[in-house]
Amino acid sequence: MELLSHYTYFSILFGHLFLVPSIQITKMNNPNDITLSNPSKMFEYEKFSRMVDTCDDVNELRKLVKSSYKLYLKQQEVVSELKI
Numbered sequence: 001m002e003l004l005s006h007y008t009y010f011s012i013l014f015g016h017l018f019l020v021p022s023i024q025i026t027k028m029n030n031p032n033d034i035t036l037s038n039p040s041k042m043f044e045y046e047k048f049s050r051m052v053d054t055c056d057d058v059n060e061l062r063k064l065v066k067s068s069y070k071l072y073l074k075q076q077e078v079v080s081e082l083k084i
Helices: 006-019 039-054 058-082
Strands: none
Touching: none
C-alpha cells in the first residue's frame, strides 16, 4: 500500500502535533496516551493510523517517522517565535 504524499503528512501530522505541543517525541510516547478532543481530528488520526498499520514498506515508514519528528521540531520553532 502506498502512503500519502509528504504534503499530506504535513497537513495531518502538523495539525495533530500543533494541538499537543507538550508531547516529547524523543520518548516515543504511546499514541493511546494522547487525547484528541476534536471529533474530526480523531477521525483523521484513525484513518491515518490504519494506513500506517497496513504499510509493509519499511523505507516509507522511516521517512514518515523522520518527517513527523522534523515537523514536531518545526512546530516548536514556530510556537517559540509566537512567544506563547
